[in-house]
Amino acid sequence: MSAGLLVAVLLASALLEGSGWAGGVGDGNLRLSVTVNGRADSDVRPPEVRVGAWVVKRYRLLNVSEADLHRVRVLDPGAPAGSVRCPAVLPAAEEAECTARFRAVAGRHVHPVRAEGDVPALRTRLTATARAGYAGVAGALGLTEEVVVATPGTGGGGASATVTYTVTNRGNLPLYTVRVEDPGLALAPGAPDCGGQGGTVAVLAPDTSAFCRTTVRLRPGTYRSAGRASGSDRATTLGTGGERVTAPLLTAGASAVFVVREAPVAPVPRTPAPGAPAAGSSAGAAGASAGAGAVPAPGAPGALARTDTNAGTGTGTDAAGRPAAPAAPGAGAAPGAVPPSSVSPGAVPPAPPPGLRRAAGVDDEGFLGRVRRRGREAAEFGVATTLLLLLIPAAVAAALLGSRRK
Template sequence: MSGGLLVVLLVLPGAAAWAGGSGDGALRMTVTVDGRSDSAERPPAVRVGAQVVKRYLLENLGEAQVYGVRIVDPGVPGGAVRCPRQRLAALGELECVARFRALPGVRLATARARGDVPSLGVLSSATARSGYVGVAGGLTLTERVSVGGGRAAVTYTVANRGNQVLHAVRVEDTALPLGPGAVDCGGRAGTVPLLPPGASARCTATVLRPPGTHRSTGLATGSDRVPTLDAGGALVPAPTLTARSSAAFTIPAPPGGAGAGRGSGGSGASAGGGGSARSGVAGVGGVGGGSGVAGVAGTSGGAGVAGAAGGAGTGAGAAGAGTAGAGVGAGAGGAPGAPAVPGAPAVPGAVPGGVPQAVPPNAPPSVPRAAPTPVPPTPARTAGTVPAAPSQGVPETVPGTGDRQQQQQQQQQDQQRQQRQRAEAVPDDEGFLGRLRRRAREAHEFGVVAMLLLLLIPAAVAAALLGSRVK
């Protein structure tokens, strides 16, 4: 019996030694975040949205195997961390890894690892605290446009929706033609020096635009100046944060814009200048294309001078001893002129339309008749012309041509002059040479021809008489 008891005592101490060191203190865990093992005291900065890598190193310091190893970390989305196996050998190591996207803010949590020792019926566990700081650079931009007086006033509102202070936030517009310093941000030219988390600032700009639809496109840039770590533990510089906005606006046309710039056509009236060698009076030019007024008789009236700015007048008069000259007036439109003076006797050699002939009908066959002066055609009336003057014997008063009383006096003087010329007229039986001289005076344009005839005809008669005597 004593021998059996000795064997039992020797076996039990051996069994305790094989399972010794197992329990709560036999399992140890170390956590690193993006390569940093001191993340509990100094959590690394990670840009929000970047990948975070947590590595959990489990060490079994006991002499018994640990089964069903599992890790729970509240700092990991979902909380659960998967391990490659769930058995940890005695005095062995096991690494578990968790990968996820960084969230904003401070993310510190305590992870717990657990395992079972079936041979002893005990639970082995370990804890470790770790985490990171999620850096969120949230820059936003909105704008509002108000229109008035052909100008557009744009208000830009820039806000920091992140968790870090933003520095040197600059506001500009890429669509509107704004010059340097056109954007005012609280007294600074387009720049907000500091923008704390949750704060906002306003910037304004005014631009002059033509009527129509336009678009404003705001652009805000800034930086939180916070370097971060990537998944491998490398340092990443702070990026430039960007925010955009857009708004369409319409500049209305000014009141009365449809008739703006509409010019009123000017109107004017003028009279043709008179031209006469002695006492012939030129015809008055028609206004705005109206009919001209005939010129009155003159001793040797010349051609009338054309009127200016809307009318033209032409007068022609020819007079001899006892013969009344006939004047012809034509307006700018080319309408035929009226008779010289109402009630005056017909002028010899005049053709219908008031155009005088240069040679009377009773001239000898040897003297050719001059062709009547053609009357220009009447052009089409255009907008803005003055209505045509009535075709009367006495011209109506035209601005710049005198009043009606002066015209009546002029008509009376012309009638007296015609009567005096008829009294001084030479009878028809005055002879060939006398008639030829008179016709030469009437048609001054044939003066040279008349003088040649006066010299050549007597010479021809003398030669004929000399020849008859010689025979």
């Protein structure tokens, strides 16, 4: 072998040993590439994935060394912990794939990714790095509502209820043509007023809200409002295999239960009968009649007195409107009669006691009749009373006879 050829062989051997080939293990022997939902340049153009949809990351590892790699693993801060799966061993001069599958969250998530593998015989660890990630996008529609019921007026007919619907975009993309409806109240299309746009919010930016209101007249009862909102962010995203996914219709709902009270009935004014005294003077007229002891003739006004606070106290007014003095009990009434104010309509007055009936005929008795009657009552009054009753009339008679003889 010539000297020049020997130098060339030694130089090539040195170069191969320095690069890790020819049985060597060195830097650059492990290579890494990452695709996210089918896109390989996710470090520059992260794919847009709808929030809540699946993100699939594929990590391609190539071992160009002549040693097997053990405890192969991928460290990716953009993937949930424990979501990356890798083979335990990556043989020399072969490739393998690690995968991660998880739900997308809102925001941009592009991070450096690190792959590692150990060579236990040489106590060496090979590494490789790359950048990859995705952007979680979506408009998120929210809806709340509030109901205010007006106080019912008199006369019946229910009351009005004002419902306020609050639509909110909680996502990171604008929402377009957000429509508000309420099938629970059977509103007409476009009934809620959303700023003069007929039940529709044209554009709702991220982290903003809009208000829609409607007022309905309802009969008394219990009602349930069922608000519904719908709209779209018009964003096309990527699926797990890189396919294009059109924007879905976003919806949100809310409900509220409320009660419409019965309206109070307006009082009906009482009209007095023809010829009857006014309500304010009936008590005074009845009191004046009771104080004078007069009994109204049948059929005359005030024959049956109305009961009020003045009648209960036995007071009234005279013809001049002055308070009349209360009448003494029994004044101006015939024996055994019952005052008209104490007789209810249709009731039969009680009969006078027997003692009053007996006293009514006293004025028609003569002297002998009175003596006989006193004798009959002797058993009731006793001997002393009987003697007193007999002696007093006899003394009066003797006096009268003596005065005539003179």
